[in-house]
Amino acid sequence: MSDGALHLRAAPRPLAFGPGTRKAIILVFLAAGWEAYARWLGNSLLLPTFSETALALVTSTLSGELPQRVWASLEVLFTGYAIGIGIAALITALAALNRWGESLLSLLTSMFNPLPAIALLPVALLWFGIGSGSLVFVIIHSVLWPLALSCHAGFRAVPQALRMAGRNLGLSGPAYVLEILMPAALPSILSGLRLGWAFAWRTLIAAEMVFGASARSGGLGWFIFTNRAQLETANVFAGLLAVILIGLVVETVIFATLSRVTVQRWGQEV
């Protein structure tokens, strides 16, 4: 009863900001700096001011164009992300239970992880044509390998005593993976999911800019691309801002919450 029962925290100093407040203040300063520099530059074709960008963001949101584009992107993204997770789960479970599976995983990840998803786009176009099929394909590729790598590293780091305790209870096969390895490796799996999300999001926007051109329901990348072609620079920046905002929301709301109710609560955070 001596160690680890108490977590003492230093008493908060007056005038100390929480991490969230600090970040918000930094954001305000960044926006102000942007505004000032853009006004000084005075060329809204090259760099619109922050207020112009914000206005463009609000206008295109209210007109319904931006939400529609965002939704088109997210729909493709979720499909690819979900399939990628499913395949990664399958491969890593196989690798956890079987030596051949482990060799397969390590070979595949070392082959495909360094391959940029965008480089697969020509092949995807050939196989799936122009449309969401190709996008989903490259997203799966960008999610699958980093996620599989993190999951596998997480499985390998599960303490020996915990593994033996699981086996001792007679767990084996899928039950062992599901009841012992997966929850024990959750910190790594979560960071893999975060990494996979970031890769998928980047890949999607880039892929849409490369070939979303003739897709009827283009996504956010297509929105940025067309607005650049029309020299609507404020809209381009609004699109970029939307990309950043969505990434921020997913990171701070979804992943942070997921981590708080699981690994932080269980004291597993690495």
Next chain:
Amino acid sequence: MALPAWSDAAPASAPLAVSGVTLRYGTEAGTVTAVEDVSFTIAKGERLALLGPSGCGKSTLLRAVGGFLKPATGEIRLNGAQVKGPGPDRMMVFQEFDQLLPWRTVSGNVEFALRRARRLAAAEAKGVARDWIGRVGLAKFADAFPHTLSGGMKQRVAIARAFAVQPAILLMDEPFAALDALSRRKMQDELLGLCEETGATALFVTHAIDEAVHVGTRILVMSPHPGRIAAEYLVPEAARRRGSAQFGALEADIQSRIFADQATPFDLEAAHV
């Protein structure tokens, strides 16, 4: 070294019979013989302490009984059936604190074991789990997550989990080795109390002589390189109490025995392996 044949004295009802077991494992330097030709039995209600210095193969032997290691020769039988793999009829308690599932509460850990190993329904498992958690003095911490507990409390949970499943035999791998001296003594007394109360059969690995004398009803002293049984001691009831004359005498006897063994050229023996 002339050893008495323990297997001859084996009662027919021995839950655990280890006969002629040799354990080997491969390393980069080649095959290492951890345990060589070891035989013993454990009768029902007996607590056998495997005592020896580190590297004598006592933990390896325990893991083989647990089903985590296949003997190179010989066999291990539990209630007549050959041990082929890990199973909840031989619940283990490890030295490491991270043997508990960190994502389950204290109660959740015990309940999970009960549902998995004894196939209890959720409600029944909860009742049995609460009972055992109370018996190890953690009733107030039933809903706490393991990371908020001290090392001693975590070991209590592991012990409660092992007892709750009611295995044919309890396998304990130096469960108190990572605790401070005061907690260790307290835990030894508590474990002894639980064992006597339930009449549990146990195989207990330790490198502390006093622990072996206090907890065990019988002690097998092992010598290293490779692990063999060097001596056997029955612990009389009177010798179990700390501070009693018999306790001291037995402890001194074992101590001298281990040191006497160390005088024999073990290193030469190792060179022959």
